[in-house]
Amino acid sequence: MERPKRGDEIDVTVDDLAFGGRGVSRADGFVVFTPDTAPGDLARVRMRKVRRRFGEADLVEVLSPGPGRITPPCAFVPECGGCRLQQVDYDVVLDAKRRQVAEHLVRIGGLEGVDVREADPAVEHFGYRNKMEYSAAPGPDGELRLGFHRRGRWDEVVDIDACMLATPAGNVAREAVRAWAVDEGVAPYDQREHRGFLRHVVVREGVLTGQLLVTVVTAPGPDEVVDRLADRLPAAVPGLVGIVHAVNDGMSEVTAGLPSRTVWGRDWFEEAVEVEPGRPVTLRLSAGSFFQTNSRMTGHLYRRAAEAAGLTGGEVLYDLFAGVGSIGVALGALSKHVVAIELVPEAVEDARGNAERNGIANHTAMAGDVRVVLRENREALPPPDVAIVDPPRAGLSGGACRRILELSPRTLVYVSCQPATFADNAKRFVDGGYRLEWVQPVDMFPQTPHIEAVARFTRA
Numbered sequence: 001m002e003r004p005k006r007g008d009e010i011d012v013t014v015d016d017l018a019f020g021g022r023g024v025s026r027a028d029g030f031v032v033f034t035p036d037t038a039p040g041d042l043a044r045v046r047m048r049k050v051r052r053r054f055g056e057a058d059l060v061e062v063l064s065p066g067p068g069r070i071t072p073p074c075a076f077v078p079e080c081g082g083c084r085l086q087q088v089d090y091d092v093v094l095d096a097k098r099r100q101v102a103e104h105l106v107r108i109g110g111l112e113g114v115d116v117r118e119a120d121p122a123v124e125h126f127g128y129r130n131k132m133e134y135s136a137a138p139g140p141d142g143e144l145r146l147g148f149h150r151r152g153r154w155d156e157v158v159d160i161d162a163c164m165l166a167t168p169a170g171n172v173a174r175e176a177v178r179a180w181a182v183d184e185g186v187a188p189y190d191q192r193e194h195r196g197f198l199r200h201v202v203v204r205e206g207v208l209t210g211q212l213l214v215t216v217v218t219a220p221g222p223d224e225v226v227d228r229l230a231d232r233l234p235a236a237v238p239g240l241v242g243i244v245h246a247v248n249d250g251m252s253e254v255t256a257g258l259p260s261r262t263v264w265g266r267d268w269f270e271e272a273v274e275v276e277p278g279r280p281v282t283l284r285l286s287a288g289s290f291f292q293t294n295s296r297m298t299g300h301l302y303r304r305a306a307e308a309a310g311l312t313g314g315e316v317l318y319d320l321f322a323g324v325g326s327i328g329v330a331l332g333a334l335s336k337h338v339v340a341i342e343l344v345p346e347a348v349e350d351a352r353g354n355a356e357r358n359g360i361a362n363h364t365a366m367a368g369d370v371r372v373v374l375r376e377n378r379e380a381l382p383p384p385d386v387a388i389v390d391p392p393r394a395g396l397s398g399g400a401c402r403r404i405l406e407l408s409p410r411t412l413v414y415v416s417c418q419p420a421t422f423a424d425n426a427k428r429f430v431d432g433g434y435r436l437e438w439v440q441p442v443d444m445f446p447q448t449p450h451i452e453a454v455a456r457f458t459r460a
C-alpha cells in the first residue's frame with residue numbers, strides 16, 4: 001500500500017485493538033490507528049496524521065461491521081470522551097486487554113514467555129464507578145453544561161444527564177447539583193475566558209454502604225450560594241452524608257488538593273471491601289483520598305493480591321502506595337505486622353483509623369514518598385517478608401525500585417493500573433534478581449481501555 005497523505009480517505013480492515021482502545025489496521029507494513037472501530041470492521045477512515053510507518057485516522061463510515069462490533073448502548077457515544085470501547089463486544093475487549101499486558105512485557109520489558117493469565121472479567125459492565133468528576137462549562141448561549149469533555153477538546157463539555165458508568169444514585173446526585181446551579185443562576189466556569197463560578201462536581205459513593213459525598217469545586221466567589229446546597233441536596237439525594245466546597249483559583253483543572261470546607265454533614269464517607277466472603281472490611285475515606293473506582297471488583301482484586309502474597313500469618317507485610325490503607329487492612333489479619341506508606345497525609349490518617357477500627361493492631365502508617373520513607377527508616381522498620389506495591393499510572397521511579405530491591409522481600413506483589421510502566425518496572429525487578437511467576441489481569445474498567453493487573457514476583 002502506498003503511504004496515504006493527510007486528509008486522504010482510505011478503506012481498511014481492522015484486525016486488533018491497540019492500547020488506548022483504537023482499532024489497528026495493517027497494510028504493507030503501514031499501520032493505521034482509528035478510534036471508534038472494532039476488530040473485523042471494514043471501515044472508511046480519513047487520515048489525520050501520517051508518520052513514516054504509521055498513521056492516525058478518524059472513522060468516516062463503517063462499510064461492513066466486524067464480528068467484534070456491537071451497538072453502543074449510550075446515546076453520548078462517540079462525542080463524549082468518557083468511554084472508548086462501547087462499540088466492541090466485551091469478550092473481544094477482555095482478550096485484547098490481556099494481550100496488551102503480555103505484549104508490553106515483551107516489547108518494553110523484554111520479558112518473553114511470562115504466564116499472563118486470562119483476564120478476570122468485571123462483574124458489572126456499566127454503573128460500576130464509585131467516583132465521577134463532572135466538568136462545568138458554558139454552552140453556546142452561556143447555559144450550563146455539566147458532563148465530560150468532548151472527545152479531543154479541552155474547552156468544550158458535553159452535557160450529560162445520565163451517565164452509564166455512574167451508578168443510579170450518582171446520577172441522582174449530579175442532577176440535584178445541576179438543579180441547584182440552574183435555580184441559583186450559577187455561571188459555569190469558562191476555561192478560555194477564566195470567568196464564571198462552577199468548575200467541577202465530584203460525586204463519590206460507598207457502593208456497598210450506600211453513602212454519598214458530593215464535592216462542588218468553584219472559582220473564588222459567594223460562599224452563601226454554595227451554602228444553599230445544604231437546603232436542598234440532603235432531601236434530593238438518598239444516602240448523602242456530606243457536601244464539601246473546594247475552591248480552585250488557579251488555571252489548571254484540578255479537583256484535589258484544593259482548600260475546602262464542609263458545607264453540610266461530613267467530609268468523609270465509608271465503603272466496604274469483601275476479600276473473604278461474609279467478612280467485609282469497612283473503610284473510611286476522606287474527600288481527597290484515593291480509592292479504587294470499582295468497588296465491587298476491589299474485593300476481587302485484593303483476593304488476587306492475597307493469592308500472590310501467599311501470607312501465612314507470620315509475615316511482615318509492606319503496603320506501599322497504600323491510599324487509605326485498604327490492602328494492608330484487608331490482608332492484615334494474615335500478617336504479623338503491616339507497614340503502610342502513602343504520600344497524601346489525609347489518606348495516611350484514614351489508614352491509621354481504618355486499621356484501628358478493623359482490629360489490625362500491629363499496623364504502622366507513614367506519610368511521605370515511598371522512596372524517601374524507605375530510605376530514611378531502613379533501620380527503624382522491620383524488614384519486609386512480603387511487599388505489595390500499588391503505584392499510580394506513572395509506576396515506580398528508578399529510586400523506588402532500587403529501595404525495594406535493597407529491602408529484598410521474599411515475595412513482591414505488584415498491583416498495576418498501567419501495563420507499560422508495569423513492564424518497565426518488571427524488567428528492573430527481574431534484572432535485580434526476581435522471578436516473575438505470573439500476571440493476572442483484572443478488568444476494573446469496562447468500556448474504557450484501562451486494565452489492572454496483579455503480578456507475583458519471588459526472589460530467585
Ligand SMILES: C[S@@+](CC[C@H](N)C(=O)[O-])C[C@H]1O[C@@H](n2cnc3c(N)ncnc32)[C@H](O)[C@@H]1O
Pocket residue numbers: 290291292321322323324325326327341342343344347368369370371390391392393417
Ligand atoms: C493506585 S493508588 C493505590 C491506593 C491503594 N493501594 C488502593 O488500593 O486503594 C496509588 C496511591 O499512591 C499514592 N502515591 C502516589 N505517589 C506516591 C509516592 N511517591 N509515594 C507514596 N505514595 C504515593 C497516591 O496518593 C495513591 O493513594
